[in-house]
Amino acid sequence: MLRQSKGKFLLKSEALLEEFIWLHLKPLLNLDPVKKQYFINKQNRSDILGVNPEGRLAILELKKGEGKTSIDQLLRYQDFFRKESHQDPNFERVDFSKKFLLIAIASHFNSSTIDYAQKMIPDCLLLTHELKQYENGEYFLLLKKLDNRVLSKIPIEIIEDSLFESLPSFIQGYLLDKPEIRERVLLIIQKILSYNSEIKIEEKVNYTGRTYKEILFTKFDSKKQILTNKTCAGFNYFPEENIGSGKLQLYVCLPTVAFQPRQAKWIKGVDEIDIQTEDFVQVTQLLDFNTILHLEGGFQLKYPFQITGINEIFDNFQDYYINYRKYMKSRQKLRPVDASDFTSVDSIIQMALEDWSVR
Known part of the structure; x- marks a missing residue:
């Protein structure tokens, strides 16, 4: 389940990271879930869509590594949702007249990516993810701001089991939350x-x-x-x-x-x-x-x-x-x-x- 990169623990799988964040949107980002892997076109699917208490649509893109490509994806998906009408009942809570929340989550962002994001979508929220083990042995998934302050954290169980790790990420993510x-x-x-x-x-x-x-x-x-x-x-x-x-x-x-x-x-x-x-x-x-x-x-x-x-x-x-x-x-x-x-x-x-x- 774990890998090390640049001195911190991360989940091996981007799909598992996505599944776990989807299942814990409320405690991590104060969002209610709307859609996961939402179809944009044949080449693109939005990782996670959520809605905040004011009805603003949140578009989340996740990367297990560096986050440059997520910025371009957010720009495309923002444009898509501005132009298209959405009849799916899951969007009933969304007020499309309000400004969208754009959130990119990655293990790290290079300085050039940060500059690019500030230029293209200045109000985009850039967050890094990592796993941290505390003194009591518990692991937590942390979401951090660029200044390294912890925005939110939630406990996650680390399972070192060959059968569990061989399963598709969506099953892993679900079972992590269902002991x-x-x-x-x-x-x-x-x-x-x-x-x-x-x-x-x-x-x-x-x-x-x-x-x-x-x-x-x-x-x-x-x-x-x-x-x-x-x-x-x-x-x-x-x-x-x-x-x-x-x-x-x-x-x-x-x-x-x-x-x-x-x-x-x-x-x-x-x-x-x-x-x-x-x-x-x-x-x-x-x-x-x-x-x-x-x-x-x-x-x-x-x-x-x-x-x-x-x-x-x-x-x-x-x-x-x-x-x-x-x-x-x-x-x-x-x-x-x-x-x-x-x-x-x-x-x-x-x-x-x-x-x-x-x-």
Whole structure:
């Protein structure tokens, strides 16, 4: 997590720095979060957008090293927000008639960068970041003004763990702030990766519609392409689900039959099944596509199951999969499962890994 540069400790990853500051905008800068990685154009995304108590939009650009490029980015993004209208509901608290707050955060600023910033955007706030360990052993993330005075600080836990450090920065940042579930999430990831050496981590980002990031546990072919039906599980991270704190959603991939409204027919296949859990130990609910249709649109829950000699309609995914695993020839070499296998996160993960092994 840590690196040393110019005699001070810094976070290794710019993405982790961004995630941590996003999650602590209020105590660090007295800002409420608005958007993270906001799409400007194909080449540019604004790191962090916030709003102060007076409704002024704050545009933040972060750099783990020297901050020269952040000044040019702030100028471009300021111009963009002056010209464009913004219908996103997250901007409702922003008064676009008020002057923007421009904030550049970097490990250091050269004198030429400071001169450039004062010339181009004189009221831009330049802050340096560093990690400092105090006598009691605690680490704090410090934001400092150019005169080296501390503007704000917040405690940060330093985790020296190879599995943790191998994860994408957005997961690291989220788990740093969630010690109550961190160990459980790491154990789940370890369980998946240790099941088979061919299971690898893939990271994805979706910027369309509901912004989220994803890590999936999957198998690749020789061309590094994800194989069909060879993803066994994953996590979706919604940074704005509960604005400021986000939400981490675990899912497994299992065979199911889903009703496709546009085609007005049932489609069999391997699909994501969301595991609703508060503690990543006990399961509170499973959400597959049919259940979501049922909850959101009143769709009657049905799971047709047809093979030679059997023609049944189940009213929940659990019963469908228990029988699928019992009667489908490709699954008969696996151990049988029952309702108890659907009560804990560990047992569902194990079930999904076993199913993955025969797909």
